[in-house]
Amino acid sequence: MAYCSAFTTAMSMAYGSSSFTTSTTSLVPYLPSNSTLSMMTTFSHLPFRFNLRRSVRIATASLSAVNSPSTSFSDSQKSLLLEVKDLTAVIAETKQEILKGVNLVVYEGEVHAIMGKNGSGKSTFAKVLVGHPDYEVTGGSIVFKGSDLLEMEPEERSLAGLFMSFQSPVEIPGVSNIDFLNMAYNARRRKLGLAELGPIEFYAYIFPKLDLVNMKTDFLNRNVNEGFSGGERKRNEILQLAVLGAEMAILDEIDSGLDVDALRDVAKAVNGLLTPNNSVLMITHYLRLLEFIKPSRIHVMEDGKIVKTGDISIAKLLEEEGYKAISTS
Numbered sequence: 001m002a003y004c005s006a007f008t009t010a011m012s013m014a015y016g017s018s019s020f021t022t023s024t025t026s027l028v029p030y031l032p033s034n035s036t037l038s039m040m041t042t043f044s045h046l047p048f049r050f051n052l053r054r055s056v057r058i059a060t061a062s063l064s065a066v067n068s069p070s071t072s073f074s075d076s077q078k079s080l081l082l083e084v085k086d087l088t089a090v091i092a093e094t095k096q097e098i099l100k101g102v103n104l105v106v107y108e109g110e111v112h113a114i115m116g117k118n119g120s121g122k123s124t125f126a127k128v129l130v131g132h133p134d135y136e137v138t139g140g141s142i143v144f145k146g147s148d149l150l151e152m153e154p155e156e157r158s159l160a161g162l163f164m165s166f167q168s169p170v171e172i173p174g175v176s177n178i179d180f181l182n183m184a185y186n187a188r189r190r191k192l193g194l195a196e197l198g199p200i201e202f203y204a205y206i207f208p209k210l211d212l213v214n215m216k217t218d219f220l221n222r223n224v225n226e227g228f229s230g231g232e233r234k235r236n237e238i239l240q241l242a243v244l245g246a247e248m249a250i251l252d253e254i255d256s257g258l259d260v261d262a263l264r265d266v267a268k269a270v271n272g273l274l275t276p277n278n279s280v281l282m283i284t285h286y287l288r289l290l291e292f293i294k295p296s297r298i299h300v301m302e303d304g305k306i307v308k309t310g311d312i313s314i315a316k317l318l319e320e321e322g323y324k325a326i327s328t329s
């Protein structure tokens with residue numbers, strides 16, 4: 001399937017010089033277009049190509065769940081959110097197979113954790129879910145909210161409610177955090193037919209969310225991720241999630257590089273964002289995160305496949321005995 005190359009080609013042909021190259025940041029699909037940002041911005045070391053104006057147009061629909069009021073529900077009312085069947089994928093450039101038949105089912109309101117040795121394919125799986133162009137899907141299916149995710153461009157996937165926090169969030173020089181979030185949030189409001197929030201109203205909206213991730217207000221005036229420590233970047237990712245929302249948040253090692261207080265803050269923030277209607281898929285190496293954000297299911301990935309699924313006891317076993325305790329090879 002030439003999904004990724006089709007994506008890259010389509011973006012280049014359709015948007016040519018007004019597109020820009022940026023990285024795998026979770027906010028890329030929400031980038032707004034205004035006088036500050038509509039200039040072409042090039043981060044030449046990074047792979048994704050997106051168009052600012054188009055990104056705004058498509059960023060405006062379904063980022064809703066986190067910001068929607070919660071409703072009470074029981075297990076029998078749960079809806080299927082994500083169904084991955086026999087997913088195989090290769091590195092686009094080398095055709096090396098990384099995912100070798102991943103199966104996963106996630107219902108609304110569930111928290112799933114993926115663990116696994118370094119290099120087992122966890123981040124690749126997450127990136128394939130959001131349509132990263134480094135990978136080509138060669139088989140299997142991904143259904144998200146009843147739609148074929150593989151038929152959607154990366155931006156459409158975020159429109160459909162996927163959010164990904166990457167292991168290494170990127171900097172966006174020259175763009176302040178608050179402007180970035182305000183414009184992205186307003187783009188969504190425009191699409192929903194709601195009045196935009198001016199700077200003061202937006203500040204009132206975002207202020208309690210800063211508390212959620214225990215971030216100082218100074219961070220709003222700093223350029224996106226510029227000079228942020230590893231922990232601050234992670235908090236900033238969760239702030240973005242809190243502002244924009246998602247029906248499925250994919251969090252790739254949000255615990256890496258966090259001190260114990262920051263871990264508690266980030267976990268508390270994620271827990272605060274959970275509703276019966278949205279789900280979290282988190283990749284982690286450590287039990288400590290799972291003690292803060294309680295997963296419904298834990299999956300262990302090995303050599304591009306999920307080889308074991310269970311409850312928190314899996315993480316405890318791994319912590320005590322390492323991967324040899326459950327290795328299939």
Ligand SMILES: Nc1ncnc2c1ncn2[C@@H]1O[C@H](COP(=O)(O)OP(=O)(O)OP(=O)(O)O)[C@@H](O)[C@H]1O
Nearest residue numbers: 091098116117118119120121122123124125134285
């Ligand atoms: N774009 C790429 N180019 C080359 N190799 C890649 C690429 N993406 C993934 N790989 C390789 O695929 C394998 C799986 O990588 P991946 O990042 O998915 O592992 P992971 O389970 O997330 O590892 P970790 O726990 O160390 O983060 C690794 O051997 C990695 O080097």
